[in-house]
Amino acid sequence: MNNTIISHTIQFIALVLLQVAVLNHINFLGDINPYLYVIFICLFPINNNRIAFIFLSFLLGLSIDLFSDSGGVHAAASVTIAFIRPVILKFCFGSIYEHQTIKFKQVDFGAKVIYFIIIIFIHHLILFSLEIFNLSNILLVLKKTLFSGIFTLLLCVITTVIFSRKK
């Protein structure tokens, strides 16, 4: 129990530092950045303590906001995907989730990618709509969501592949 808490704390801090020190400054093709910290919310172990999970997601988003001077946009997007995660889990994994026996290391790769896609695109859509905050720029919101989403998805998949091989 203690071991998982420590490892999650390290993950949390490492993801925040990686995001703000490296990934926020990639600016691929001008303004495309990946938001890898979403993977923390995706792969957080499923248990019954949803309150702690939602609060942790909020804290994660808020720390990114603190560094990137963006108000509360990351916090709002993170807390929303944390709240609706059970629905997406049920949609993607079906019966395994129902029996509460799901382990992210064991699930089918295809189902996992679809799960990532849904979470990442919902997160990015909320993020960019709040950041741009202007209905007349809706095309810009969709464009940024699509390109950043693909970039984030790529990084998320690569990260999971790398870290699952080690063990």
Next chain:
Amino acid sequence: MQQIINFFLRNKTFLLYLFLLFLSLVFTIQSHSYHKSRFINSANFLTGGIYNSANNIQSFFNLKSQNELLQEENNYLKSLLYNSSGKPQEGFIDSTRFSSNYKFTPARIIKNSYASTNNVLLLNKGKNDSISQDFGVITSKGILGIVDETSNKYATVISVLNTNIKISAQLKNTNHFGSLEWDTKNPNRVQLHEISKIAPLKKGDTIVTSGRSIIFPKGIPIGTIETFNLDSAENFYTIEVNLFNDMTNIEHVYIIENTDRKEINNLLNNE
């Protein structure tokens, strides 16, 4: 009463979600209005410290280009100094220097940002160097932004590449003035609105600050005219301005303090 408590217990996840969402929306809306991002900004010891140490490493890699920029500026200042008609005399104290209105402080950018729609930069000078809100920030080439929040050692700057900022600017040759905004499309191009129809415009003309606010002195270069169009009502020009600064590569900046700020503000508030 029992029912109410039961309701809260049953829906505690949802209520927590609503509360946290509300909180983050409040922060978001605050960040969209000028000078209100009081709680969530990167000018505190934690984020400032981390950015500072990250920047100490990063700045190593563009030392060469930054040195060239500084040498270019030195070259320009030297040419001004030695070509001026009245030679600088030793032992002569220019008494007009004492009443200069603007105080300059050098600073370094430790977090640059140009890809978002509301870009905020971070400087390594703060309250300890008597920097406070609404000071102007420029580079050797031109205008950069306005100081927003300050902590003891760090200050955030609202860049010209921010949709919440408007800066008063004018043509260099005539006194027609307008307000400078950014349409979020290109980090090297800003828009100058409300230049009157009768102003003589030419492609390549220089745009400078107008000195009509107490933030910037008059005549700080901003950029050159790329294109200009009449707006829909055909009364004002909207001008596309190419910035002199390369906003993606800036490090050494100067903070401008208007020493008469208090007096001017008092006068304006008394009215």
